[in-house]
Every structure is written in C-alpha cells, then in structure tokens.
Amino acid sequence: MAEVVQKSQEKIPEQDFQENIIFLQPIIGYGVARVLDSSHQNFTKGDLIWGLINWEEYSLIKDTTSLIKIQHTNVPLSYYTGILGMPGMTAYVGFYEICSPKKGDTVFVSAASGAVGQLVGQFAKLFGCYVVGSAGSKEKVDLLKNKFGFDEAFNYKEEQDLDAALKRYFPNGIDIYFENVGGKMLEEVLRNMRLHGRIAVCGMISQYNLDQSEGTRNLFLLVARSIRMEGFLVFHHYHKYPKFLEMVLPLIHEGKIAYVEDTVEGLENAPAALIGLYKGTNVGKQVVTIAHE
Amino acid sequence: MAEVVQKSQEKIPEQDFQENIIFLQPIIGYGVARVLDSSHQNFTKGDLIWGLINWEEYSLIKDTTSLIKIQHTNVPLSYYTGILGMPGMTAYVGFYEICSPKKGDTVFVSAASGAVGQLVGQFAKLFGCYVVGSAGSKEKVDLLKNKFGFDEAFNYKEEQDLDAALKRYFPNGIDIYFENVGGKMLEEVLRNMRLHGRIAVCGMISQYNLDQSEGTRNLFLLVARSIRMEGFLVFHHYHKYPKFLEMVLPLIHEGKIAYVEDTVEGLENAPAALIGLYKGTNVGKQVVTIAHE
Structure with missing residues (x-):
C-alpha cells in the first residue's frame, strides 16, 4: 500500500501537493482481520484482530495501537466490529x-x-x-x-x-x-x-x-x-475492555441480549453502505464482509 | 402585605384573574433583615437573618425555608447577600x-x-x-x-x-x-x-x-x-454552608479575598438597579440598602 501512495504522489506537482492536502490513502474504519505475517511481538501469523484497519483486502498495518487480539471465537467474528468492539x-x-x-x-x-x-x-x-x-x-x-x-x-x-x-x-x-x-x-x-x-x-x-x-x-x-x-x-476507556467482555459474552451466549447487523458483501459495495449510514437506510450495525480463506 | 394583595384582587373580575395569572406581590430577592417579631421557634426578636425576602421595608415572612440565621456579625451585613450568601x-x-x-x-x-x-x-x-x-x-x-x-x-x-x-x-x-x-x-x-x-x-x-x-x-x-x-x-447544596463559612470567613478576615459591592440606597432606587444588572451597569455585587434603626 505504501508503494501505491508513493506512485500516486509522483504524478502531482510538488507545489500542488504541498498547498492542497491530498490524502491518497484508503478509508480507515473498524474491522476484523487475520494476520498473514507479522514482525510485531504481540501478533503472530493466524491471529485474529479487531481495530482500525484500512478498507482494502490486504493491508500493511504499521500503527498497531488500536489493535486488539480476538480471544473468543465462539461468536460471529463480525461482532467484533459491533457488540464486542x-x-x-x-x-x-x-x-x-x-x-x-x-x-x-x-x-x-x-x-x-x-x-x-x-x-x-x-x-x-x-x-x-x-x-x-x-x-x-x-x-x-x-x-x-x-x-x-x-x-x-x-x-x-x-x-x-x-x-x-x-x-x-x-x-x-x-x-x-x-x-x-x-x-x-x-x-x-x-x-x-x-x-x-x-x-x-x-x-x-x-x-x-x-x-x-x-x-x-x-x-x-x-x-x-x-x-x-x-x-x-x-x-479513553479501553482498559475496561476485559471487564466489558466478562459481562457481555455471557449475555450473548444466554440469549439475553439481541444484536442485529446489516451486512453487504464485497468491498465494492462499501461506499454505498457508508453513504447509507447518513441517510439511515441501514438497519442495525452496518457491516461489510470481504471473505478470504 | 397579605391584605393589600386581597384588596387588589377584588378589583379584578374573577374570570380575568383566573385566565391571566397576575402576581400582585412584591418582588422577591435575597436580602438581610432583622426579626422584629416571631412566632417561629427558630427565630426570635432581634435575630439577623439572610434569605429570600420581599422588596419592602417591613415584611411578614410565612415561608421560612430559605432563611438562615446570621451567626457572624464582624463583617458588613450586606456580605450575606453576596460573598457570605x-x-x-x-x-x-x-x-x-x-x-x-x-x-x-x-x-x-x-x-x-x-x-x-x-x-x-x-x-x-x-x-x-x-x-x-x-x-x-x-x-x-x-x-x-x-x-x-x-x-x-x-x-x-x-x-x-x-x-x-x-x-x-x-x-x-x-x-x-x-x-x-x-x-x-x-x-x-x-x-x-x-x-x-x-x-x-x-x-x-x-x-x-x-x-x-x-x-x-x-x-x-x-x-x-x-x-x-x-x-x-x-x-441543593445548602447543607455545605457551615463548611463554606469555615473556609471563607478566615479568607475575608486575613484580606486574602477581595469583594466589591455596588450599593444604592433606598427601595425607590431598586427597580433601576435591577434593570442595570441586565445592562451590565453595576460594578460588583448590586446591593440595595434600606436602613432602619
């Protein structure tokens, strides 16, 4: 991804680039992802994480501050963009x-x-x-x-x-x-x-x-x-996340709490889904799935 | 005072009085007063009090809920309408x-x-x-x-x-x-x-x-x-009043806190003083004195 940005920047005259702040980056949002490779001590290949990731199929994540490793997988993984995220x-x-x-x-x-x-x-x-x-x-x-x-x-x-x-x-x-x-x-x-x-x-x-x-x-x-x-x-409150999971996971498993998602498939449908949020067309948490196995 | 209100009411047709809420009462405000007579167990003749009283020279106060007896008189009494009130x-x-x-x-x-x-x-x-x-x-x-x-x-x-x-x-x-x-x-x-x-x-x-x-x-x-x-x-916080006095009285006596009043004399000047508040013409706490000895 870093390379793509670099190439695009080269097409823009330096002065224009300086004067007009242009972000040639994917949109960032909360998502769930699987680690394909990692040189970070907290994350290893195969780990599932949630946090701020790019709207793209494969990402190089340099800033890991928002990432949390998923420990409980006996719930739909998409829940980590919503009820568990x-x-x-x-x-x-x-x-x-x-x-x-x-x-x-x-x-x-x-x-x-x-x-x-x-x-x-x-x-x-x-x-x-x-x-x-x-x-x-x-x-x-x-x-x-x-x-x-x-x-x-x-x-x-x-x-x-x-x-x-x-x-x-x-x-x-x-x-x-x-x-x-x-x-x-x-x-x-x-x-x-x-x-x-x-x-x-x-x-x-x-x-x-x-x-x-x-x-x-x-x-x-x-x-x-x-x-x-x-x-x-x-x-400012993420240190309370373990305490939160302790409360909410049993509620989900015992069926004491309901949760509704509005899912669209494919990255190509993500922009329309985002616009829909502001129009109120989504019902429940808006999720975009990009399946790769 | 109660009699005056009664008389004025009699001049207004009952229907008008019902439909238009007309308050034929003196303005109420925070003031300091001396008790001239009392049948209330907490107050006796000669006591100084502060609280919600009428804008008038002599008042019959039936609702004593806001009244607090003044215990410290080694400060200007007007302070009980401001810094000590x-x-x-x-x-x-x-x-x-x-x-x-x-x-x-x-x-x-x-x-x-x-x-x-x-x-x-x-x-x-x-x-x-x-x-x-x-x-x-x-x-x-x-x-x-x-x-x-x-x-x-x-x-x-x-x-x-x-x-x-x-x-x-x-x-x-x-x-x-x-x-x-x-x-x-x-x-x-x-x-x-x-x-x-x-x-x-x-x-x-x-x-x-x-x-x-x-x-x-x-x-x-x-x-x-x-x-x-x-x-x-x-x-909602008046139960903290004694604790407040304990802090603020020494500050006043040691000259560690300054307090400025804008004083006008005579009840007849009170309406103009009130209007002045909204125009911002007063400098410091607006006080109206009505001296009687």
Missing part, C-alpha cells in the same frame, strides 16, 4: 459510567437501532430502567420494540412535534438521554429532562455533514434542571 | 464541586466581575489555577486584574472576534469554563476547550430576557473533546 464498548462506557443510571430511571435513546443505541437500550432494560428509543423507519421501530425489548419506540420522521412525542412517552420527564443525533432532537429533549438528568453525548450524526453546526436552544435548562451533559470518547 | 455558596459549589479543579488548570470566567464571578476567579487563583475573566467595561476589567488578582481580563464588548480573544489568553486551551452568560460566548468557548474540559453552568444571563433562547453551535465538540457541561442549583 468499539460500539459495544461505547454503549457500555456511555451507559454505565457517563449516564450514572439508577434502577427505575427513564431513559431515552436516539438513533436507537444503530450499533450503539440497540445495546444501550438493552443494557438499560437489564438494569431496570424504562427505555424509549427513536429511529427513522417503521422497520427500525418494530425492531426496537419486538427484538430489543424497548418499552416504547417511535419514528421521529413521522412526528410533527418532537416535544409532544417525548411528552407522550415521558409524561414525567426523562432522567437519562443517550445522545447520538444532536440538533433539533437535543433541543426538544432538553425541554423534557427531569431535575438532575444526565445526557451522555456519544455522537451528533445530524451535525457531521453540515457546513456549520446548527445551534441548540434551551441550554439554560441545564441550570434550571441541574442537568449534566457529558461527551466521551471510547478510546 | 447565595452567590458565595454558588461560587464555592460551582468551582470546587462542579468544575473538579486541578492545580495548574486554565480557568475562564464570564461575567467575571459579578458577585459570583469575582469569587470563582479568586477561589481558582488560591487553588493554583491560571484565571482569565471577561466583563463588559474597562472599569470592570481593571477591577478583575488589579483588585481580584485575575491573571488576565478582557472587555468582551471590545472584541470583534471572541474566538481570537480566547486564543490570545488561552493558546493551549481552556480546562474549566465557569459559565454565567450563555449564547455566543459559550459557542466560542466550546471551540477553545481542552480535552476533558469542564463547564460549570451557573447562569446564562444573555438568554433570560429573550422571547426564544438563542441556539448554541459547536456542541458536537462535547464529544470530540470529552467535555462535561453541568448545570447546578445552589439550593
């Missing part, structure tokens, strides 16, 4: 640590059918909370209610008035909001938060592709309701 | 508990010359932080630098570009922001927060008199920088 850890850290949950808390999860949201909702249910999720299609809403065991779910695209929708499901307000979308949704959730509410800010997907982020109103309610709103990055 | 407790709780300060942290305080801001800045300096404050006049900025010992201070009204101003004083970013104003300031502060930054949301004075609150951009940075933003209400 970064999204799983995100749900775990976000819910148990950032949300400071108490039994009986009312929990709202946006983008609830995504890789992180579906797990947060199930963790919250197992913990003894009342859980409502929002998603962008009937299919996703059905999944939340029938597969993931959310108490209630609604299609935000069909709600004229988000405030009214939230009041319908949370007549006494929201204790915990797991924030994945940002923008208008956050604004309306703030109006419905209870005293001492907690908002774990995991992502704001509605804001990522805007030239300028939208403004969120109602932030003064943070004071009036003594709300804590906290962002977090999962990679 | 609700604003002092707000600065104490907000800085020491909500901001989770560490020695060497960089701290930014908006509305820094106000009753709360001036104390937060001084607590932060005593704690070993680097402290910068913003205020709305040259006089206030001078006070911050020369009287309250802030490392730096600036007049936000004279800055064309708040982001540039913050970058000038915080080239490596802000660890702690003590938020008193909201709106545009918060938006720009978010851009300058460091990883694991903390924002104590004490108030958002720029938003109080708007028909609809402004939107704040850049909230996605809460995720990218793992920022905690937390609102609080001081009355």
